[in-house]
Amino acid sequence: MRxxxxxxxxxxxxxxxxxxxxxFLIINLAPGDPIKTLMGKESDDPVLRAALEEKYGxxxxxxxxxxxxxxxxxxxxxxxxxxxxxxxxxxxxxKLPATILLVLTSGVLSLIIGTAMGIVAARKEGTFIDVLFxxxxxxxxxMPSFWLGLMLIIIFSTVxxxxxxxxxxxxxASYTGMAYVLDVIKHMILPVGTLVLIxxxxxxxxxxxxxxxVTNEDYILTLRATGMSEKKIFNKYIFRNAILPTVTIxxxxxxxxxxxxxxxxxxxxxxxxxxxxxxxxxxxxxxxLMGIYLIMSVSxxxxxxxxxxxxxxxxxxxxx
Amino acid sequence: MIRTIVNDKQLLFGILGLIFLLLVAVLAxxxxxxxxxxxxxxxxxxxxxxxxxxxxxxxxxDIFSMIIHGTRTSLKVAVISAFISGxxxxxxxxxxxxxGGQVDRAISEFINxxxxxxxFFLILLIIALFGNSIYNVMVVIGITxxxxxxxxxxxxxxxxxxxxxxxxATAMGESRLQILFKYIIPNGVFPVIANTTVGMSNAILTxxxxxxxxxxxxxxxxxxxxxYDGKAYLTSAWWIxxxxxxxxxxxxxxxxxxxxxxxxxxxxxxxxxxxV
Amino acid sequence: xxxxxxxxxxxxxxxxNKYKKVYAVKDANxxxxxxxxxxxxxESGSGKSTxxxxxxxxxxxxxxEISGSAYFLGKDLVKLSEEELxxxxxxxxxxxxxxxxxxxxxxxxxxxxxxxxxxVHNPKATREEIAERFxxxxxxxxLSDRVYNLYPHELSGGMLQRVSIAxxxxxxxxxxxxxxxxxxxxxxxxxxxLDEVVKMEKEMDMTRIMITHDMSVxxxxxxKVAVMYAGEIMELGYVKDVLKKPMHPYTKGLxxxxxxxxxxxxxxxxxxxxxxxxSKKYEGCIFAPRCSSAxxxxxxxxxxxxxxxxxxxxxxxYGGER
Numbered sequence: 001m002r003x004x005x006x007x008x009x010x011x012x013x014x015x016x017x018x019x020x021x022x023x024f025l026i027i028n029l030a031p032g033d034p035i036k037t038l039m040g041k042e043s044d045d046p047v048l049r050a051a052l053e054e055k056y057g058x059x060x061x062x063x064x065x066x067x068x069x070x071x072x073x074x075x076x077x078x079x080x081x082x083x084x085x086x087x088x089x090x091x092x093x094x095k096l097p098a099t100i101l102l103v104l105t106s107g108v109l110s111l112i113i114g115t116a117m118g119i120v121a122a123r124k125e126g127t128f129i130d131v132l133f134x135x136x137x138x139x140x141x142x143m144p145s146f147w148l149g150l151m152l153i154i155i156f157s158t159v160x161x162x163x164x165x166x167x168x169x170x171x172x173a174s175y176t177g178m179a180y181v182l183d184v185i186k187h188m189i190l191p192v193g194t195l196v197l198i199x200x201x202x203x204x205x206x207x208x209x210x211x212x213x214v215t216n217e218d219y220i221l222t223l224r225a226t227g228m229s230e231k232k233i234f235n236k237y238i239f240r241n242a243i244l245p246t247v248t249i250x251x252x253x254x255x256x257x258x259x260x261x262x263x264x265x266x267x268x269x270x271x272x273x274x275x276x277x278x279x280x281x282x283x284x285x286x287x288x289l290m291g292i293y294l295i296m297s298v299s300x301x302x303x304x305x306x307x308x309x310x311x312x313x314x315x316x317x318x319x320x
Numbered sequence: 321m322i323r324t325i326v327n328d329k330q331l332l333f334g335i336l337g338l339i340f341l342l343l344v345a346v347l348a349x350x351x352x353x354x355x356x357x358x359x360x361x362x363x364x365x366x367x368x369x370x371x372x373x374x375x376x377x378x379x380x381x382d383i384f385s386m387i388i389h390g391t392r393t394s395l396k397v398a399v400i401s402a403f404i405s406g407x408x409x410x411x412x413x414x415x416x417x418x419x420g421g422q423v424d425r426a427i428s429e430f431i432n433x434x435x436x437x438x439x440f441f442l443i444l445l446i447i448a449l450f451g452n453s454i455y456n457v458m459v460v461i462g463i464t465x466x467x468x469x470x471x472x473x474x475x476x477x478x479x480x481x482x483x484x485x486x487x488x489a490t491a492m493g494e495s496r497l498q499i500l501f502k503y504i505i506p507n508g509v510f511p512v513i514a515n516t517t518v519g520m521s522n523a524i525l526t527x528x529x530x531x532x533x534x535x536x537x538x539x540x541x542x543x544x545x546x547x548y549d550g551k552a553y554l555t556s557a558w559w560i561x562x563x564x565x566x567x568x569x570x571x572x573x574x575x576x577x578x579x580x581x582x583x584x585x586x587x588x589x590x591x592x593x594x595x596v
Numbered sequence: 597x598x599x600x601x602x603x604x605x606x607x608x609x610x611x612x613n614k615y616k617k618v619y620a621v622k623d624a625n626x627x628x629x630x631x632x633x634x635x636x637x638x639e640s641g642s643g644k645s646t647x648x649x650x651x652x653x654x655x656x657x658x659x660x661e662i663s664g665s666a667y668f669l670g671k672d673l674v675k676l677s678e679e680e681l682x683x684x685x686x687x688x689x690x691x692x693x694x695x696x697x698x699x700x701x702x703x704x705x706x707x708x709x710x711x712x713x714x715x716v717h718n719p720k721a722t723r724e725e726i727a728e729r730f731x732x733x734x735x736x737x738x739l740s741d742r743v744y745n746l747y748p749h750e751l752s753g754g755m756l757q758r759v760s761i762a763x764x765x766x767x768x769x770x771x772x773x774x775x776x777x778x779x780x781x782x783x784x785x786x787x788x789x790l791d792e793v794v795k796m797e798k799e800m801d802m803t804r805i806m807i808t809h810d811m812s813v814x815x816x817x818x819x820k821v822a823v824m825y826a827g828e829i830m831e832l833g834y835v836k837d838v839l840k841k842p843m844h845p846y847t848k849g850l851x852x853x854x855x856x857x858x859x860x861x862x863x864x865x866x867x868x869x870x871x872x873x874x875s876k877k878y879e880g881c882i883f884a885p886r887c888s889s890a891x892x893x894x895x896x897x898x899x900x901x902x903x904x905x906x907x908x909x910x911x912x913x914y915g916g917e918r
Contacts, residue, residue: 011429015436022437023445142521142572144528147547147565150554154562158555218698222760225654226713227685236712237701244703259438263529267551277441278533281448289445296438304436315703316747 012301019297079287088291099272103257106192110199118207141201149194149267166269191268206249210242251307255300331581337574345391352385375559387567393542397527398520404462406516409469417477418504431467439464447535454537461523469512476508517579521572601803603627607664609650616875620646622827633804635814638824644807648773687717690764694776700748707744733762754785773805790817823847826882833907843909845887
């Protein structure tokens, strides 16, 4: 088990490094640069440019830039945003909680709902419920997340007027304590709902096929031959065996959420890191971009490692 | 073969749907009531107003016509990105699976690491930085989605490698590259083809996502662009964004049906309980 | 009649689906006495596994039709309710299946599964009791008690098969059905396991049905044999009788296709033709198309002819009308 852990950690680390190198290269090799934005469109003063480049270290060769960035990043300093002139780490820290709130809530809810639906459909295969759920899942799978978000806004905010359209909380009122929490929850319903609906098909498919497959395994037949109650067979043996792929899917789902949440944050004007990324891309704010990308890669790698470890705990065959 | 197609409902609807899409795309100028680029006088018309079946947008473009023409864009994006992704996946996976050993280990690690990269963000980055022409979009999607195809091809290659006809070819002195291209790839390609339909669906969704973020190609009519445009008019002119989305849902569903149908045909393992 | 453990009469098993019916077992009749070991031999698709699964009612209820009777300890297995069946399952009647690599849940330890299985009929048993009992069984099948705490994938095929056998014996059942239980093993392991099983049988006063396609398994470990073809029992009798003097043409064909260790080197003979389509009903003898001794009368279905010493043959060559 220990060997497996170490191997996983090393692979994760390698992934982060490679992701980072790719990211660094792309950003720095791309056309357009932040200095231009800072200087304004008309100015082309070489002296100003040289001074600005000096200030942000952009005049040094690429590999020196790379290593100096790495060094400071390890200390927790992700540089200064060229556009906002604030420490990137601070900016990210401000927005990150909002994003984490969305990602974790959606991730867990879609896991529970999607898996439950899949299990029910598997047990009642061929019945109306199965067909209903499967059709539902199929259609949801084909929807662009942002479009679904927009449609939900039309239905619930515009037409029915029961849920707020955007933001994380009502900026005009200043709630505190419980009222604040409730307000945030009210604002969370649509974005989380959208993300959950988009993620459900993945869990549904895997849960359903896994339960069906396990139910047809030889050991289930053996257990039936022993006279064991169907309930026990299902709850202990089918469930424990069928749940394994779901764990892997949870990792993939979280990875998808971490990157795809920016679309939803845009639709709902949710103040998270997703939107920060988009403005940074448009303004070529390198330090912010790299900082966010680094955080994103690290989180995904961590999620994957944790998922793999949990899987190894649940499935003894993997550890050896 | 017709019998197989008709019997499997998903494959049937998938193929019918695909034919439908192709017809719409090819016959677009004929079917669409107006030129989608025509910035007409009827601005923000509701459904059916002034003969516009699905209304118009702020620039006076007829939504219905735009949707019809958007089919071309979506199909182009789907096919070209899936094609690039498929070719890359087949080659890389085929080499890894067939050559085995160190080569396989190195390539597999590479595939795993690549799969862990946040691809959507990578695509965002590349498009934002290198320009948002539709061709960039297609190429970028293609070069970031090959890993799943590679994994499938690799698994196929690993099992094909042990087959007698491959071993016979080796014994007869055929070079490894020859065997790779003559036997391994042609025989192992079927699951990859089924997987590319999923790739096509994802390509359409990704392109839509990029357009929605303002990173799409503004010169091309695309459903994603329409949703982007429609966002600002969500409350006043909901039809701009809605129907484009429905078009996406229908198209993506068709590709999924196709993929599922192909998978069924290739693995007709329908075991419900023990047989004789 | 106290000596008869299982009495099967007019037993039929038919698979039913939307398009057709498949007559997998037709009109099977046999009985087993206490202490017997009956080998049911036949090719793949002859219906032998189906018959075993049907006796235990392990086939999907919706798509299977079973008729006839199978009296086990005075109760008709065909007519029992699920509840009553559960009381018999594993306590009086247990099974060992073939593909043992997957016969136990891979994510639970063997100990866990044994405890759960034992507690089906003995809910109040403690861990220590169960462990003691099972380890005794492990000894009987020549396995170390270390096995008890392992996961299934940590054992080899042969070891798992032995574990399956041990599990099947945990409640000291009266009747044990081994369905191709040694087919997936190498010959040496197979031989060892068969020896162990025969030894155990004597110790535990157990009766066994051995389902296999391998005549040598029957020859070494069974006292009675039933030869099945296309769902029908062609010949039935004591092993020493049938093997020495096979009567049914099919049995003769089977014997001839096994090479013998001693004697001249002869060309192996196989039985020409293919298995018939089981979804059709046949007027005459179902083996007639492949039979070298077929006569005109074989167009009519041969009755089961009873001969001496418990021997039965389903063939016109031995009686019925001429």
